Amino acid sequence: NAGVTQTPKFQVLKTGQSMTLQCAQDMNHNSMYWYRQDPGMGLRLIYYSASEGTTDKGEVPNGYNVSRLNKREFSLRLESAAPSQTSVYFCASSEAGAGETQYFGPGTRLLVL
Amino acid sequence: KQEVTQIPAALSVPEGENLVLNCSFTDSAIYNLQWFRQDPGKGLTSLLLIQSSQREQTSGRLNASLDKSSGRSTLYIAASQPGDSATYLCAVPNSGNTPLVFGKGTRLSVIA
Numbered sequence: 001n002a003g004v005t006q007t008p009k010f011q012v013l014k015t016g017q018s019m020t021l022q023c024a025q026d027m028n029h030n031s032m033y034w035y036r037q038d039p040g041m042g043l044r045l046i047y048y049s050a051s052e053g054t055t056d057k058g059e060v061p062n063g064y065n066v067s068r069l070n071k072r073e074f075s076l077r078l079e080s081a082a083p084s085q086t087s088v089y090f091c092a093s094s095e096a097g098a099g100e101t102q103y104f105g106p107g108t109r110l111l112v113l
Numbered sequence: 114k115q116e117v118t119q120i121p122a123a124l125s126v127p128e129g130e131n132l133v134l135n136c137s138f139t140d141s142a143i144y145n146l147q148w149f150r151q152d153p154g155k156g157l158t159s160l161l162l163i164q165s166s167q168r169e170q171t172s173g174r175l176n177a178s179l180d181k182s183s184g185r186s187t188l189y190i191a192a193s194q195p196g197d198s199a200t201y202l203c204a205v206p207n208s209g210n211t212p213l214v215f216g217k218g219t220r221l222s223v224i225a
Contacts, residue, residue: 042217099144099206104156
C-alpha cells in the first residue's frame with residue numbers, strides 16, 4: 001500500500017497563476033483533509049471531506065477550493081495564487097472522522113513569487 | 114475555540130536520557146488526543162492515540178498520558194536515541210468528526 005500520495009512534490013508559481021494539488025489514498029478511508037504548515041503558525045486545516053460527496057471549510061479556506069473526486073481522491077485548487085499561499089501543503093486521511101488516526105502524505109512545497 | 118500549546122518549543126538532550134514533552138489544551142471536552150512525529154521535510158507520522166476514557170497509552174519506548182480535567186498530556190520517551198530527533202506534535206478533535214487542532218510542536222534533538 002502506498003498510503004497517502006501527493007503530487008507534485010514541489011511547485012513554483014507566479015502571482016495570479018492557478019494550480020491543483022492532487023491527493024490520493026489507497027486505504028479505503030472515508031475522511032480526507034488538506035492542511036498548510038507555515039513556520040511559527042503550525043499546521044492549519046484548509047478544507048476537509050468527512051465522507052465522499054461532502055466538503056467543509058476549515059480554519060483558513062480563503063483562496064482555495066476543493067473537490068472530492070471519489071472516495072480515493074481529494075484535490076486542492078488555488079485559483080489565483082498569492083505570495084501568502086507560499087507554504088507546505090499536506091493531505092491526510094482517516095478511516096472515519098477526525099477522531100480516528102490520521103495518515104499524512106509527504107507534502108507539496110509551494111512557492112509563489 | 115480549542116487551543117493547543119506545546120512547551121518547550123525546542124529541546125536538546127544527550128543520548129540515553131529519559132525526557133518528557135508537554136501538551137496542554139484549553140477545552141477539556143475532547144474525544145481523544147493524538148501524538149505525531151515529523152521528520153524534517155517529511156509528513157507527519159502517527160505515534161499514539163489516547164481515547165478520552167484512557168489515562169495512558171504505550172508503544173515501545175513511548176508512553177503518553179492524558180489528564181482531561183487539567184487539559185494536559187505528556188509524551189514520555191525512555192532511553193532517548195539520536196534517531197528520536199524530530200518534531201513532536203500533539204492534536205485534539207473536540208468530538209469524533211470535528212477536525213484536529215494541532216499544537217506547534219516541540220523540536221527534539223538527541224545528541225550522540
